[in-house]
Amino acid sequence: MSLPRPEYPRPQFVRNEWINLNGEWEFEFDDARTGEREGWHRGAPLSRRITVPFCPQSKLSGIGETGFHDVVWYRKQVDIPAEFRQDKRVLLHFGAVDYDATVWVNGTQAARHSGGHTPFSADITPLLDEHGRADIVVKAVDYHKDMTLPRGKQYWKEHSASIFYTRTTGIWQTVWLEAVPDIHLSHVKMTPDIDTNEIGIRVFVAGEPAGRDVLLHTLVTYQGETVAEETRRIEHEETRFRIGLHDYNDHSEGRWWSPGRPNLYDVRFTLLQAGTETDRVESYFGMRKISIEDGRICLNNRPYPLKMVLDQGYFPDGVLTAPTDDALRQDVELTKAMGFNGARKHQKIEDPRYLYWADRLGLLVWGEMANACAYSEQYVRRMTSEWQEAVERDYNHPSIVAWVPINESWGVPNILVDEFQQQHALAMYHLTRSLDGTRPVISNDGWEHVKSDICTIHDYESRREVLAERYASVESAVGSRPARRWIHVPGFPYEGAPIVVSEYGGISFKKSDWEGWGYSAATNEEDFLERYRAVTEPLIDSPHVQGFCYTQLTDVEQEINGLLTYDRKPKVPLEQIKEINDTFK
Structure with missing residues (x-):
């Protein structure tokens, strides 16, 4: 069997001496939570097999079980080459493990990490035996029903529904080794x-x-x-x-x-x-600058209209993990082929390889945190820790031009009236600005802003005349109530930030065997294109809207409101979408 996801996983920081550990690992569910007590971490054989880096819920993992299994174990035995050990340190890297991960090497704990979307590593040199063997064991603990867990679109119920999709547990990005000197x-x-x-x-x-x-x-x-x-x-x-x-x-x-x-x-x-x-x-x-000058979004010191598409980053057989690097590249290429110049990666800290292709091929990206659904002190600790790791991981990518720590009041559902939640959103804005002063930050994308560098609005209105009237002036746009939500929290007034309609459209159009829903429905290609024009052209025509983000790039599970099917087939000719988008200049 060929090695899955064989490409170097960290394209912004590349070394030549490395070993990809993807492929077959031993695996076990631990529903009774007895594994540690029974000494599984000391190298006990596990009865099942899984293909890493695909989560056990996915078909590509070879398991494909979507029921509730909060604790999973992995094991792989590796012989470290002599040239890796000669006057070198051996580092073990994990791209992402959802959610709490503990790693043992030859029975000794090597690392612990919390956060389902960000990388971690361990120096395992002192844990190797005299022959350079490493018996690597990973225990991953997920909390499927904990609403305060930063989970993004992963559903806490057994079957996907509404805007929520299949869960991810355990290893879902590449695992690898590399050799480095002491310094x-x-x-x-x-x-x-x-x-x-x-x-x-x-x-x-x-x-x-x-x-x-x-x-x-x-x-x-x-x-x-x-x-x-x-x-x-x-x-x-x-x-x-x-x-x-x-x-x-x-x-x-x-x-x-x-x-x-x-x-x-x-x-x-x-x-x-x-x-x-x-x-x-x-x-x-990349030598580039994103800034806001006199209320305008500028790229390289010139006003720049944002033509973005919402991208969930899910795949039919891999869930959060793309089946191949080419699949990530294809998503960028398809996005650009439709005349979009950007993507809003939604409720997911995306694989660095996607950002690599966005850098190489030229696509603006809004980096967004995978949010929780409920507020608590534990949520705040989890959220702030993982978000800092995400900003640090992706800081160097020229494609990333904005940070979105919170979306649609997820995790802060009472932000309109709860001062604690208001201060948390404000703290996330200032925390992000303290980590990166070069990119704009949106405190709460879509509505109920406290402080944001861009005033973003989510608006699924489908009537052309209503949208034209709503965005005819700044006052009517900021004073609107799409989804019956305030654009700004009272006490945090609009201060002239650029206006971007960062979610709109969501037109469902069934072009595959998938059954599902959307915010409005098209019956054929001609009807779909007319509906796309009806919701897009009022935003293009408004002198006050500086960008838009159409929902969405692909169908995802029960949602059939993509411009592409779930397996990335265009629903209408790509050039026809591009022709409409190209009028926004």
Whole structure:
């Protein structure tokens, strides 16, 4: 059997020495919760087999059981090559495990992590036996019925319904090993500045470099041409510096990143100790700027209309996990083929490989947290911790141009009247801004904003004349009540933020065997296109709407309101959607 998802899983931080651990693992449900007491973590054989990185609810996992199993176990025995162990540290990485994960290696705990969508790793070097063998055991605990769990669209009932879909439990992104020296790069943050033609760099080094004669060599190239190069001494775990890009003579503005011209710079970071190379990481960045100027959304200092589509990121056979890297690329390509320049990844912290293709092919992305449904102090702890990890993981992607910690008051259902929930949403706005001052933040997408850099509105009205009247002025737009919700929480007034209708449409059109629903229904292709025009053209024609996000890219389980079927077949010719979208300039 070929290795599933064989591509390098962390495209913004690439090393050559790595081993993909996807494929067959031993597996067991632990409904009685006896596994730890019975010593499963000490290498006891498990009776079933699962294909990682697909969750047990998915067909591609080889299991396909969608009932409630809150505790699952995995086991894999790995022989670490000698070249990985010779004067090296062996790191074990998990792209994402839903939700609480405990990892043992040869019977000793190596890592614990909470959060179903963000990565974690462990240095397992001291846990290997003398032959370099690693008996890796993972216990994942999910909380299917806990409404305070940040879960996104995963349903807490047995069968999917309404806007909720099949659950994901356990490992659902790639697991891999890599070899690093004692002193190695652990993380890099890159901040482009098109106004000065510089890249700001923060380098984080593990292994106590102080007094160890450690140098960092940074090489930046554009299409093979060197545009910046310098060497710095590393004395601390974190080093900050800026590098000017020497490409003024070739009209550097032409090298900025945008959906129309997704230009990328390659960068190589090399650590040298006593003159010898010890660690090398390959990465890339895009010179682009997203800003709000005089109430307008600007890309690279020019007003830029947002033509986005809502993308749930679900797949028929893989649930949250794309079956292949090509499937992720195809989603970006199909989005662009319909004339959209952006995607709002909805209720999911997306696979980094999707963001890689958005970077490479040119697609704006709004990064959104997978929300909970109810508020509690435990929810706040879970939410803030995982969201910080998400922002850190995806900071370098030029495609990401906005952050959405909360959507439609999920997790804060009483925000209109509850001061605690209002302050939480406000805190999430300021927390996100404190982590990233380069991108706008939406505190509560769709309605009941407390403070947002963009005023977003969710509006599933289907009548052209109503939409035209509603968005004829700023006052009527901000004063509207789609879904009978206030756009702003009383006491948090509208302060001139750009207006984006970040959910609308949702026209159902059955073109497959799937049964389902939408916000309005089309009977044939001609009817569908007319309905699409009726809800889109009033937004395009409004001088006050600076962007829209159509619901949605694909059908998902019982929802048949996609522009594509669940298996990514167009319901109408793509160029006909593009023709309508292209009028928004």
